[in-house]
Amino acid sequence: MKSVDVAVIGGGILGCFAARNLMRWNLSVVLIEKELDICTGITRANSAIVYAGYDNKTGSRKAELTVRGNASFDDLCRELEVPFSRCGSLLVTYDKESLAQLRRKWEQGIRNGVPGLELLTGGEAEAMEPMLAPGVAGALYAPTTGTVNPWQLGIAAFENAAANEMEPMLGTTVVGIRKTKFGYLVETDRSELRCRAVINCAGLSADRIQELCFPSDTHLLIDGAEYLVLDKQARKPKRVIFQQAQSCGKGITAIPCVEGNLLLSGVRKPVGEPFATTKEGISELKTSAVSLFPNLNMQQVIRSFAAARPNPQRDDGESIHDFSIEYPAPGFFSLIGIKTPGLTCANELGRYLAEKTAAFLDAHPNPRFTPHRQAIAKTNDPEIICLCEGISRGEILEAIRRGASTVDGVKRRVGSGMGVCQGSRCSFAIEQILREVRHGAL
Ligand SMILES: Cc1cc2nc3c(=O)[nH]c(=O)nc-3n(C[C@H](O)[C@H](O)[C@H](O)COP(=O)(O)OP(=O)(O)OC[C@H]3O[C@@H](n4cnc5c(N)ncnc54)[C@H](O)[C@@H]3O)c2cc1C
Structure with missing residues (x-):
């Protein structure tokens, strides 16, 4: 039976x-993921x-880790x-009553130590973001807000952890855990692991x-959010725009993504089918988006998707608003229901958990740890497979070499299929390349 320090x-x-932060210590680490690829969940x-x-x-x-993580x-x-784009953000309100909240x-x-925050008049906010509908009552400007591609960041951390000798166990589902005298089983x-x-x-x-393995008085209630993605050619705000919820409606968020698309996010909804959009939600999001940005061309929407959000609650019904980290027994650490801003804090949370684990296991720093990871480079390969995004066969082969086993896995590593045709022209060719690699023809 396999034995490691940390699972x-x-x-x-x-x-x-x-996993990446654990590799800073002289520990043997496995990462167990039930899917065949990483970063396919929240x-x-x-x-x-x-x-x-x-x-x-x-x-x-949350406050401490967010400011530090940012x-x-x-x-x-x-x-x-x-x-990564440090584009800044405006929290805008059209409602004078909400100015006190801002x-x-x-x-x-x-108080949290956020640098550069400014309260703006409506006129100042409209001058900064001319796409906003007129009538802004006031805004909170945060220059340090940014945007990043979450799955690219997660994949990069995974690749870096693996380069530092973390052992991935993909396509492997944890079905039981037992406390034993040496730690955990x-x-x-597929197998058992000590x-x-x-x-x-x-x-x-x-x-x-x-x-x-242990009882928990924290449980997750799942709700969701819906999103629209607009083509890179669409007009977009320069900064992230948060619309303050007000008496006449709930606010939306507009995010200029690092790839150049505009992402619109709506309000939370009860989840029926996790990760499935609803007709009503999408239609409400479109209406709210046009009332916030009257010149937005909704014909430029190229995709919609839904997200599932875990909300941690105590058994007595009390919601948990801070990050919930449980230690039910020595050497067992649980992140239960880490929602927003878990992406912002991922490295800080990882570092915190790694330090706690290293202290528990009496580990020493790993002198061979290297924090650098190289992105997939643009190649000179003239054979372009994804015409919208200009992704070559060489880049796709490199994505497969790094672990992509599906069209979606390739997309999340090199950005194929993210253009205006949403993969309708390249998916078949990428599937073909994957098949050839699987059969050893490449
Ligand atoms: C709608 C929404 C919007 C958000 N927006 C932001 C934002 O803008 N900024 C920000 O900072 N944060 C944001 N967050 C928070 C952030 O996205 C999450 O905190 C983060 O992605 C959570 O990652 P995770 O690793 O916990 O979960 P996941 O990505 O879901 O990973 C958990 C993994 O565990 C695997 N797994 C489950 N069961 C098993 C098993 N039995 N065996 C093996 N593997 C298993 C799953 O397959 C999955 O891959 C948002 C969250 C939501 C829901």
């Missing part, structure tokens, strides 16, 4: 960053915002060669994973 359960962005569908940190209650773990994003993305957020942000659908510590980053299933 990380879940290959979303949190598991990938936990990490695959979210708002892609690197939050500034004014939204979180002063003194909370400040370290330039260095992190440089190390992992992931595009002021409270500004005060909270100052993790039972998967480990000294467990880090549970199982996203929507994190509460159930903990209950395989």
Whole structure:
């Protein structure tokens, strides 16, 4: 039976960053993911915002990690060669009654240590973002807000962890965990694994994973959000625009993505089928978007998608607003229901968990750890497979070499299929390349 120091359960962005940070220590680490690829859960569908940190209650773990996580994003993305845009954000309101709320957020942000926050008049906000419908009552400007591609960041952390000798176990589902005298016995659908510590980053299933071994009084209620993606050619705001919810309706968020698309996110909805959109939700989102940006051309919508969000609750019904990290027994760490801003804080949470685990296992720093990872480079290959995004066969082969086993996995590594045709012209050719690689023809 295989024995390791640490088993990380879940290959979303949190598991990938936990694994990456564990490799800074002289520990043997496996990452167990039930899907054949990583970052296909919550990490695959979210708002892609690197939050500034004014939204979180002063003194909370969220407030501290968000401000620190945000400040370290330039260095992190440089190390992992992931595009990051520090575009800034405006929280706008059209309702004079909400101005006091904006002021409270500004005060909270100052207490949290968020740099550069400014309260703006409606006129100042409209001058900064001329696409906004006239009549803005006021805005909160946060210059440190940014955007990043969440799955690219997670994949980069995973590749870096693997380059530092973390062992991935993909397509492997954890089905049981037992406490033993040497640590834990993790039972998967393929084999059993002995480990000294467990880090549970199982996203929507994190509460159930903990209950395989320990009781938990925290459970996840799942709701969702819906999104629209507009073509790169669409007019878009320069900054992330958060619309303050007001008496006459709930606000939306507009995100200028690092790839150049505009992402629109609506309000939360009860989840029927996780990750499925609803006709009503999409139609409400379109109406709200046009009332916030009257010149937005909704003919330029190229895609819609839905996201599932785990909301942690105590058994007595109390909602948990801060990050919930449980330690039910020595050497067992559970992240239960890490929602927004989990992307912003992924590296900080990973570092925190790794330090706790290293202290528990009495580990020493790993002198061979290298934090750098190289992105997939543009090649000179003249054979272009994805015509919209200009992705060559060479890039696709490199994505497959790095672990992509599906058309979607290739997309998430090189951006194929993300253009205006949404993969209708290249999916077949990519499937063909995958088949050839699988059969050893390439
Ligand atoms: C709608 C929405 C919008 C958001 N927007 C933002 C934002 O703009 N900015 C921000 O900072 N944060 C945002 N967040 C938060 C952020 O996206 C999440 O905190 C983060 O993606 C959670 O990652 P994860 O690794 O916990 O979960 P996941 O990505 O879901 O990963 C968990 C993994 O565990 C695996 N797994 C589950 N059970 C098992 C098992 N039994 N065995 C093996 N593997 C298993 C799953 O397959 C999955 O891959 C948003 C969240 C949501 C829901």
